[in-house]
Amino acid sequence: MIDVQRLRVLRSVAEHGSFNRAATALHLTPSAVSQHIAALERSLGAPVVDRSTRGVTLTQAGRIMVGAAESVAAELAHAAREIDRLGTARGRLTIATFTSGGQHLLPGALTHVTAAHPGTLVHVREAEPEDSLPLLRQGTVDVALAYHFDGPLPRLRGPGPAVEWIPLMEDPLHVVLPEPHPLAARPVLNLAELADEPWVLGCLKTEAYLRRYAEHAGFSPDVRGSTTDHFFARSLVAAGVGLSLIPTVALTPPLPGVRAVPLEAPTPSRHIGVAVLHRPGRPEVSTLIEALRQYAEAGARASDGVATTPRPADEAGKAPTA
CATH class of the missing domain: 3.40.190.10 (Periplasmic binding protein-like II)
Structure with a gap:
């Protein structure tokens, strides 16, 4: 059986590129990190990292296991939130957002969410897409309001939980x-x-x-x-x-x-959208995405070359219609 703690250590080694930096992040000694990785390799019967004087890199088996580790971490975090929800009878919604999206799109959408789902505990954290998408994969946040320029979003594809990208607007x-x-x-x-x-x-x-x-x-x-x-x-x-x-x-x-x-x-242009994990729908997440769509459509209107401000909700809890 694969130990979840060893998967957590492998994820940290992959993120930081060395046993020493992973040890610092995990509050462990480098020796303990090395022992966890060695034990994981013994249980798998295959090396998960290549060691060199320049640090460590993942083997193919290591990349597979990091993807599995991210999936496991995300599901455990999701399960913990769902259990907490059962105990409190209150929903919890955690959103990561880049700064300008958080300032101009998110507040009105959250007004709609809190009106439609009173009692939902809303948490917001500021993060650029290269940080918010890993947080989403890890299960730390439920929704990532993000953007990209040319090319795909960072870490949208790859090992780990499947991420769905929902386009909102061209910016x-x-x-x-x-x-x-x-x-x-x-x-x-x-x-x-x-x-x-x-x-x-x-x-x-x-x-x-x-x-x-x-x-x-x-x-x-x-x-x-x-x-x-x-x-x-x-x-x-x-x-x-x-x-x-x-x-x-x-x-x-x-x-x-x-x-x-x-x-x-x-x-x-920037391409603004919402990233979520593929899992059974939660009503507050669906409400947030629909409200963001409408605020994004309102915010995309421009006059004389200067963007208009998304108009406030017509009434408390009601998102604007585009």
Whole structure:
């Protein structure tokens, strides 16, 4: 029989890439971690890691077992929540969300959930997709409000529990310029027109995205500042530090002194959606997803190149209709 604790140790070794770092994370000694892995290998009759001076890497058997470990962890966490629910007669809903989605889409949707399911204990934690999706697989959260640019979401596919991705909206990126800028009154811009401009970024991921699009446009952007907050980036634009590339949902609340202008096609966009695990439906999860759909549709409307704010619920607990 495979010991669940040994699977937990293997997951940590896979995550951290060494016995020493896994030991620190698990509050164990490196020797204890090594013993757990050796015992797991004996029970399987196959090595699960390759050891070298540069650290450890998973073998094929190890990758299979990490997938199994994630499935087991997720199911145990789900079972614990369901048992807790039986004991308290109260639902529990834990959501991980990226910052701008949490600010502009989630609050109204949660108002609908708490009105439709009074007594549900709602927990929200801020996390970028590369962190929230592993939390979902581990069973730490029930729903991940996430996004991706080009290509698939990180860890959407692979070993472990199956993750379902439910698209909510396309979130086009706009160029944000100071109002006095000679191009600020344009209805649309081509990125190549901005080759000589300095840039500030409101999200670290945006830099790689900007550089990729700029390369296609034939230039390398001059990045003067990086932040993790889109509002801060717009404030720097207003101060004349540079231009910025900001997603539609992060263009509210309006900021005096700047203007957002869409880019010509192919327009760079974020793809916003909800990730959930495949398991029997829970009414509060279904309610949240449906409310997010409606708020996303409302939030996707734009006027004069600047995103509108999703309108508040027509009444308490009622999501807007798109």
